[in-house]
Amino acid sequence: xxxxxxxxxxxxxxxxxxxxxPITLQYPHEKRLLPENYRGMLALLRYDDGTEKCVGCDLxxxxxxxxxxxxxxxxxxxxxxxxxxxxxxxxxxxxxxxxLCVQACPVDALGMTREYEWAVYNKRNLHLNKEQLLAIGxxxxxxxxxxxxxxxxxxxxxxxxFPGQPLKESQTLT
Amino acid sequence: MHPVLxxxxxxxxxxxxxxxxxxxxxxxxxxxxxGGWGDVAQFLHDDPAMAFDHMTxxxxxxxxxxxxxFEIIYHFLSLPHGTxxxxxxxxxxxxxxxxxxxxxxxxxxxxxxxxxxxxxIRFTGHPxxxxxxxxxxxxxxxxxxxxxxxxxxxxxxxxxFIPRLDEPVSEWSADEIPSDQRHQFMAGDSPDESKRTxxxxxxxxxxxxxxxxxxxxxxxxxxxxxxxAVPDLGYLHRGVEKLAEGLNYMQILPHTDRLDYVCAMTxxxxxxxxxxxxxxxxxPERAEYVRTIVAEMQRIVGHLFWLGTQALDIGAMTVFFxxxxxxxxxxxxxxxxxxxxxxxxxxxxGGVDSDxxxxxIASLKEFLNTFSAHIEExxxxxxxxxxxxxxxxxxxxISGEDAINFGLTGPSLRGSGVAYDIRKLEPYGMYDKVEWExxxxxxxxxxxxxxxxxxxxxxxxxxxxQCLEQIPEGPIIAEDAKVIPPPKPDVxxxxxxxxHHFIIFTQGFKPPKGETYCATEVPKGELGFFLISxxxxxxxxxxxxxxxxxxxxxxxxxxxxxxxxxxxxxFGTYDxxxxxxxx
Numbered sequence: 157x158x159x160x161x162x163x164x165x166x167x168x169x170x171x172x173x174x175x176x177x178p179i180t181l182q183y184p185h186e187k188r189l190l191p192e193n194y195r196g197m198l199a200l201l202r203y204d205d206g207t208e209k210c211v212g213c214d215l216x217x218x219x220x221x222x223x224x225x226x227x228x229x230x231x232x233x234x235x236x237x238x239x240x241x242x243x244x245x246x247x248x249x250x251x252x253x254x255x256l257c258v259q260a261c262p263v264d265a266l267g268m269t270r271e272y273e274w275a276v277y278n279k280r281n282l283h284l285n286k287e288q289l290l291a292i293g294x295x296x297x298x299x300x301x302x303x304x305x306x307x308x309x310x311x312x313x314x315x316x317x318f319p320g321q322p323l324k325e326s327q328t329l330t
Numbered sequence: 331m332h333p334v335l336x337x338x339x340x341x342x343x344x345x346x347x348x349x350x351x352x353x354x355x356x357x358x359x360x361x362x363x364x365g366g367w368g369d370v371a372q373f374l375h376d377d378p379a380m381a382f383d384h385m386t387x388x389x390x391x392x393x394x395x396x397x398x399x400f401e402i403i404y405h406f407l408s409l410p411h412g413t414x415x416x417x418x419x420x421x422x423x424x425x426x427x428x429x430x431x432x433x434x435x436x437x438x439x440x441x442x443x444x445x446x447x448x449x450x451i452r453f454t455g456h457p458x459x460x461x462x463x464x465x466x467x468x469x470x471x472x473x474x475x476x477x478x479x480x481x482x483x484x485x486x487x488x489x490x491f492i493p494r495l496d497e498p499v500s501e502w503s504a505d506e507i508p509s510d511q512r513h514q515f516m517a518g519d520s521p522d523e524s525k526r527t528x529x530x531x532x533x534x535x536x537x538x539x540x541x542x543x544x545x546x547x548x549x550x551x552x553x554x555x556x557x558x559a560v561p562d563l564g565y566l567h568r569g570v571e572k573l574a575e576g577l578n579y580m581q582i583l584p585h586t587d588r589l590d591y592v593c594a595m596t597x598x599x600x601x602x603x604x605x606x607x608x609x610x611x612x613x614p615e616r617a618e619y620v621r622t623i624v625a626e627m628q629r630i631v632g633h634l635f636w637l638g639t640q641a642l643d644i645g646a647m648t649v650f651f652x653x654x655x656x657x658x659x660x661x662x663x664x665x666x667x668x669x670x671x672x673x674x675x676x677x678x679x680g681g682v683d684s685d686x687x688x689x690x691i692a693s694l695k696e697f698l699n700t701f702s703a704h705i706e707e708x709x710x711x712x713x714x715x716x717x718x719x720x721x722x723x724x725x726x727x728i729s730g731e732d733a734i735n736f737g738l739t740g741p742s743l744r745g746s747g748v749a750y751d752i753r754k755l756e757p758y759g760m761y762d763k764v765e766w767e768x769x770x771x772x773x774x775x776x777x778x779x780x781x782x783x784x785x786x787x788x789x790x791x792x793x794x795x796q797c798l799e800q801i802p803e804g805p806i807i808a809e810d811a812k813v814i815p816p817p818k819p820d821v822x823x824x825x826x827x828x829x830h831h832f833i834i835f836t837q838g839f840k841p842p843k844g845e846t847y848c849a850t851e852v853p854k855g856e857l858g859f860f861l862i863s864x865x866x867x868x869x870x871x872x873x874x875x876x877x878x879x880x881x882x883x884x885x886x887x888x889x890x891x892x893x894x895x896x897x898x899x900x901f902g903t904y905d906x907x908x909x910x911x912x913x
Contacts, residue, residue, distance in 0.1 A: 161716055168710050169648055179655055193684070195669035218836040221581035254584035254675045260835040262821055262828065268669070 190270045195253045197271040198246060199293035200286065201264070204300040208290065209265035212241035216257035216266060222250045225257060244286040249279055269296035332358050334413060337379060342370055355607055355846050359416040367419050368429040374406060374415070375434045382406035382415060384750075385435035385737045386849070388442060389860050389873035390449040392476045399423040400451055404431075405847055405860070405875070409734060409748065412755055416847065421451060430456040437737030440883035448474040448571075463564035463912060473572055480576045529557060532894070536565045540643045540898040543908025547885070549897065556897065559889040561882050566912040574872040578838025579605050580679070582872070587673040589876065590910040592635050593853050595628035595664070597910075598677035600850035603758060604859035605679055607848045609813055609841045616804040617681035622759040623797045624667070624676065626790040627694070630701075631660050632853030632905070633783045633790075637708060640780070640902040644721050649711050656704055659697050663690055680814040681807030691798060698791050705787060712780070722776040726888045726900040729774060736884035739877050740855025741782045742904050746774035752851040764796040776903045783905075813839040838867030854878055854905050878904065878911035 181188060190196070201209050212229025230242040258266045269292060276282055284292075335349040335358055345366030350359045362370050374382040386405035393399060398420035407414050421428055430453035431438045442453045443462040450472035453459060460466060464473065471478055535546035544565035550558035570589065574582045586601040587594040599621060606613065613621075638653035661671045667690060668676040668683055676683050686694075712718045728738070730746040743750055751768045753761040769785035771778030808814060815834045816827035843865040849858040855877030864870040881904040889900050 161714065164710055165648075165715065168707055179658060191666045191669065193669040194665065215832065215835050219581065221577055221584050252584045252587075252675075253670065253673065254587075255669070256581070256584065259815070259818070260831075262831060 190272075194270045194272075195255050195268045197269050197274055197292055197296075198248070198251070198257070198289065199267050199269050199296055200244065200289040201267050201293045201297055202290065202300055208240060209263050209301070210241045210244065211263055211265070212239045212244075213262065215260040215262060219256045219260040221254065221256065222252055224248070224251045241286065244289065246284045246289060248274070248282040248284060264301075267293060267297060269293075271296060332413075334358060334380065334415060335360060337377075338370070338373075341373060342366060345370060352844075352846075354610060355844075357414065357416060357846065359418065362417050362419050364419050364421055364428060368431070370417070371404075371429075371431045371434055374417075380408065381410045382408045382413075383734050384409050385431075385437045385441070385735075386414070386856070387847075387858060387860065387873065387875040388438065388445055389871070390445045390451055390474065391862060391871045392449065392474065394476050396420075397422065400426055400449060402428060402445060402451060403860070403873075405858075409750055414847070426450055427452040427454050429454055432456055435737065436732075436735045436887070437880055437883050440879065441737075444879070448472055450475065461564075463567040465564070473569060478572075480572055534897065536562075541901055541908075542639065542906055543911075545882075545901070545906070545908055545911070547897070549889075549894065551894065554893050556889050556892055556894065559886050559897070561885050563879070563882060564912050566908045568913065570913045571872055571874060574869055576868065578867040579841070579869065580834070580838055582869075583677070584673070584675045587675055588909060589874065589913065590852065590854065590857070590878070590907045591672055592907055593628045593632040594672060594674045595624050595676060596632075596850065596852040597857065598674065599625050599759075600848070600852060600857040601859050602677040602679055603850055604846060604848035604861050605841070608844060608846045608861050608863060609679070609839070611680045611808055611810060611813060613681055613808055614805045616685075616802055617806045617808070618760050619797050619801040620682050620686055620806060621677070622761065622764075623686070623694075623794050623801075624664075624682075625759065626793045626797075627660050627663065629790045629853045630787050631657050633787050634660075636783060636853070636902070636905045637780070640899075641712065641718070643898045643902050644718065646711065646715070646718060649708055652704070652707060652711070656697075656701065659693075663693060663697075666690055678807060678814070680810060681805070685806050686801075694794065695798065698795055701791050702788065705784060708784065719777065721896070721899055722780060724773070725776045725892060725896050726903045727773065727775045728884065728888050732887065733774065733884075736887065737880045738855065738884060739880070740851065740853070740905075741779050741786065742855060742881055744768065744782055745771035745776075745779035747772055752849050752856060756849070758850070760797055760800075761793070763800065764793050766793050776899055779903055840865060840867050849875070852877065854907065854910070855881065857910075874910075874913055876910040876913060878906045878908070879913075881906065882911060 203209060212227055214227050214229065217225045217227045224247050226243070226245045226247075227241050228243040229239050232238040232240050253268075255268060258268055271292065274282070331349070332351050335351060338360055339346050339349055345363045347361040347363055349361075351357075352359070374380045384407040386407050389403040389405070391401045391403065393401065400421050400423070402419045402421065404417045404419075405414065406417070419428060428451060430442055432442065432453075432455070439457070440462065442456055443459060445451050446453060446456075446459055447461040447463050461468060530551045532549040532551055533546065534549055535541045536544040538545075541547075546562040546565065548560045548562065549556050550560075570585055573585060577585070583598065583601060586597045589597050634653040634657045638650040638657075641647075641649035664674055664676075665671050667686070668674050728736070728742075728746055730748050733743050733746040734748060738746075739750065747770050749768055749770055752758075754768055766789045769782045769789065771782050811827075811830045813834070816830055820827040821831045822828075841863045843863055845860070845862040847858055847860045849856045851857075856875065857877060858875035860871075860873040860875065861869050862871040885900065888903075889897060892900065
């Protein structure tokens with residue numbers, strides 16, 4: 157009786173030993189391919205001519221559930237109608253990675269990248285300023301958006317896929 | 331008027347101050363005078379026409395401007411009649427006390443303690459009225475009162491019990507524990523001179539791997555047998571309910587992911603349903619199908635997680651690897667669907683965030699094809715395994731009546747043979763359009779609950795299969811410019827959408843004044859959200875009825891008389907997750 161139970165249990169185990177298909181990855185050496193819409197590290201984006209997309213409207217700051225974002229906006233010098241974010245800070249220690257800020261941004265200046273290896277020794281290194289966030293955006297979205305005025309006047313192009321919208325070239329890159 | 335309210339008014343013409351039937355949300359409520367509360371509660375439980383045998387929740391609300399400042403709100407469910415009722419009792423600030431109903435519904439014990447802890451209402455006749463979520467010696471007040479600041483009193487770094495970094499490390503000395511406190515975990519010497527003079531107190535947790543989080547239990551032992559088990563909760567208390575009062579409805583959604591972090595999808599679902607009931611949004615059919623599918627996927631994930639960890643706790647390691655292999659497949663699908671694996675934040679008011687792509691549907695179908703074979707595999711490992719049988723059969727037995735009285739829900743209740751499943755009783759989503767069954771146990775022990783969870787996985791697979799066949803084309807989110815953010819491409823195009831976008835994301839939407847309770851069947855039991863809206867974009871009060879918390883109320887009852895080694899099985903039998911229990 158006991159041997160029968162043992163045999164039944166071991167049969168399952170042995171079958172897996174014979175049909176050995178590993179499902180684990182040797183992490184630092186092998187890495188998973190993450191999906192396009194992965195909600196990883198946040199980044200600020202630029203247009204193709206290097207100007208920042210952010211207009212400093214504060215929507216991301218207003219919608220953030222854990223008050224990660226701090227924006228101080230100002231007028232662009234010599235261009236009194238345009239505004240930009242003079243300071244833009246993110247305290248990533250508190251971020252929930254919920255993606256509400258990306259959803260809220262009316263000009264798609266924010267993006268969620270596929271970066272996730274952000275373990276640091278000092279917590280203060282997770283307090284990111286505008287330059288650092290732009291740098292993350294530059295390396296994660298190498299194909300930048302063209303400026304709006306070069307596009308069809310009423311259609312904006314976005315960095316993140318929306319339901320049913322085909323992926324663009326910039327997003328298929330790994 | 332509903333017959334229940336009529337009978338109540340006839341029976342207690344003075345004590346029942348007013349009754350109300352919400353025509354839109356089909357909810358009954360009655361205002362009770364505080365002096366007669368004990369009689370009304372007894373009548374509700376005992377009268378066969380009422381038979382409110384299941385205690386759902388106790389909530390407390392603070393109205394600082396009113397003369398009778400605190401309102402205690404009770405939710406009851408009648409399992410024989412399938413009706414829910416909400417009773418409200420007001421107490422004043424000078425004398426915040428109310429008759430306890432612990433002797434009628436045993437499940438009220440922990441819930442009343444929670445109300446006492448967070449709002450400061452004293453329940454007369456309660457056997458053990460102590461703080462439950464906050465530390466027992468916490469004397470800063472009652473956190474859920476409106477005059478308590480949401481950010482807490484004082485910064486954490488300034489609290490004197492946390493050692494500061496610039497201070498020298500203090501030397502530990504024997505005098506640190508005063509001598510009169512040193513023996514508090516030893517029962518007093520018994521007067522007789524027999525051999526066994528004292529019972530031993532064993533402290534289990536909070537850092538114990540099998541408590542699935544940080545749960546501490548003080549066990550009173552007679553030899554190897556447990557004579558009393560006192561759970562000590564609150565190590566993971568984050569004050570989500572207090573946080574929610576400062577956030578608008580949309581911002582609360584990511585916080586619900588972190589309640590039951592194993593099954594974020596169903597938490598989202600429960601919260602979103604409650605808000606939709608409050609506002610009155612109808613959801614497009616395809617979105618309902620998608621919701622049902624992902625909720626059942628999450629149920630499978632939750633049960634797989636339970637099966638693996640329960641088996642691992644008891645000693646069978648192989649099952650853990652096998653169940654996590656399948657869980658991984660489903661989590662990968664979630665990742666493709668919404669970009670995250672655990673904290674999903676996938677649901678939106680009026681629909682869902684992204685559509686099921688053909689690729690996900692194909693991989694889901696492929697998963698379902700092989701899934702029944704995988705369940706067979708777990709069965710061969712466990713179903714007739716002698717050790718598994720010995721350690722689960724007849725352990726943590728609870729009878730059907732007791733289970734109802736303690737307010738258990740979900741597989742813990744159905745294991746005792748009570749057919750209460752919200753998906754059947756109050757069908758939501760697409761559960762009434764598909765064929766499936768509610769598995770029921772007989773013995774009410776851990777083995778029956780194991781069997782139920784395995785069977786529920788099969789039923790969930792059945793539901794998903796039928797939903798995938800029936801799913802129509804169409805929009806995945808409702809259109810309501812006042813509540814639901816317009817689609818992003820529209821925001822860039824026309825001014826109207828941009829204005830609505832700005833209003834919703836800066837201020838949030840304003841639901842009508844009112845209150846609603848909405849229960850959803852999650853893998854652990856009944857997760858209910860009770861929302862009170864005062865017409866502002868933030869909830870005036872949000873109460874989470876978490877199944878794990880209510881289940882822990884029955885822990886003492888279920889653990890008595892078992893061996894220490896069975897305590898681990900009994901923890902696991904509820905499928906407890908501390909994030910949800912402590913909130």
